Amino acid sequence: MKIGILTGGGDCPGLNAVIRAVVRKSILQKEWEVIGIFEGWKGLLEDGLARTITLKEVSGILHRGGTILRTSRTNPYSKKVENGEQRVVDKLQELEIDCLVAVGGEDTLGVAEKLGKRGINVVGIPKTIDNDLSGTDNTFGYDTAINIAMEAIDRLHTTAESHNRVLVCEVMGRHAGWIAMGAGISGGADAILVPERPVDMDKVCEQILERHNRGKDFSIVVVAEGAKVSLHEEKDKDGSFIVQELGLDEFGHVRLGGIGNIIAREIEKRTGFESRVVILGHVQRGGSPSAFDRMLATRFGVYAVDMIDRGEFGRMVAQSGKNVVSVELGEAVLKTKTIDDELYETAEVFFA
Numbered sequence: 001m002k003i004g005i006l007t008g009g010g011d012c013p014g015l016n017a018v019i020r021a022v023v024r025k026s027i028l029q030k031e032w033e034v035i036g037i038f039e040g041w042k043g044l045l046e047d048g049l050a051r052t053i054t055l056k057e058v059s060g061i062l063h064r065g066g067t068i069l070r071t072s073r074t075n076p077y078s079k080k081v082e083n084g085e086q087r088v089v090d091k092l093q094e095l096e097i098d099c100l101v102a103v104g105g106e107d108t109l110g111v112a113e114k115l116g117k118r119g120i121n122v123v124g125i126p127k128t129i130d131n132d133l134s135g136t137d138n139t140f141g142y143d144t145a146i147n148i149a150m151e152a153i154d155r156l157h158t159t160a161e162s163h164n165r166v167l168v169c170e171v172m173g174r175h176a177g178w179i180a181m182g183a184g185i186s187g188g189a190d191a192i193l194v195p196e197r198p199v200d201m202d203k204v205c206e207q208i209l210e211r212h213n214r215g216k217d218f219s220i221v222v223v224a225e226g227a228k229v230s231l232h233e234e235k236d237k238d239g240s241f242i243v244q245e246l247g248l249d250e251f252g253h254v255r256l257g258g259i260g261n262i263i264a265r266e267i268e269k270r271t272g273f274e275s276r277v278v279i280l281g282h283v284q285r286g287g288s289p290s291a292f293d294r295m296l297a298t299r300f301g302v303y304a305v306d307m308i309d310r311g312e313f314g315r316m317v318a319q320s321g322k323n324v325v326s327v328e329l330g331e332a333v334l335k336t337k338t339i340d341d342e343l344y345e346t347a348e349v350f351f352a
Helices: 015-030 040-044 084-094 106-117 142-163 178-187 201-213 259-271 291-310 341-348
Strands: 002-007 033-037 050-052 099-104 122-126 166-171 191-193 219-224 243-248 254-256 275-279 315-320 323-328
Touching: 002 015, 002 040, 015 033, 015 099, 015 291, 033 040, 040 084, 040 106, 084 106, 099 106, 099 291, 106 122, 122 291, 142 166, 142 178, 142 219, 142 291, 166 178, 166 259, 178 191, 178 219, 178 341, 191 201, 201 219, 201 259, 219 259, 259 275, 291 315, 291 323
Parallel strands: 002 033, 002 099, 099 122, 122 315, 166 219, 166 275, 191 219
Antiparallel strands: 033 050, 243 254, 315 323
């Protein structure tokens, strides 16, 4: 048996742990060959980006962030890629790969699902710091990301209090506010703004004013990059994305960023309190994975090899409670997993 493995989309802590698990389980217990495909789906569209991965290459990578296979946001089904699906199929046949393990988020697994319908043996492993994939309770990378954001918020408390400021911390989260919510609750934020609910600046400022009237001279506001801002203009009553540029990537996504600046500006203008913004950006993706993410990624990698051995193709590894299970790839990419009302209501207890 010869299996291929690739990592697609944004990098995150835990990717090397899952690669290590797949390679070690495959070679030591199954005696399979593992082909590493470099730079995501780009590695199956171009020559020279695939080769055999040895045990030596995965030794000592458990604690390392990023991915030794590198990654990209290449989409074989993009209009920019001519005859992409057939080229991927042809390359898999050329490499004599019996099954492909695709490690990624919604976009990467969406491509894997389409290839599965084409007849390619695929197994998906969920990866995203946003934790927004349906079909699994958790994705590795998320725990590390919220701990990084939480530590940043902890540090912001002291400087905000020292200067009597409002500090706005912008974190990642395009369509779901899991990072903002997790880091905000654990970091003691006074307001948490998420994509699931349009941001009402009047309400946010009222909460901050009320807090300051109670004698609190500083506030911490956490906002997800995908939160939609409503400034009470009729044409924009539901809010809209704040983008860095108008261009789209190959999966049709805009490049988000900058909402923290708008929130800070509006707070200062409406309340008179000095406000500053901190944008964590790619800091959330980097560094060593947490113990939880190392464990989850390792379990996912081992289970993926077992799925291949059982012939469970067209499916994704998932966490359900304490167990690792498999689910249909279609279920995993069917919808975005968003924050439920109960969690948001828990956070609201501590707003302002």
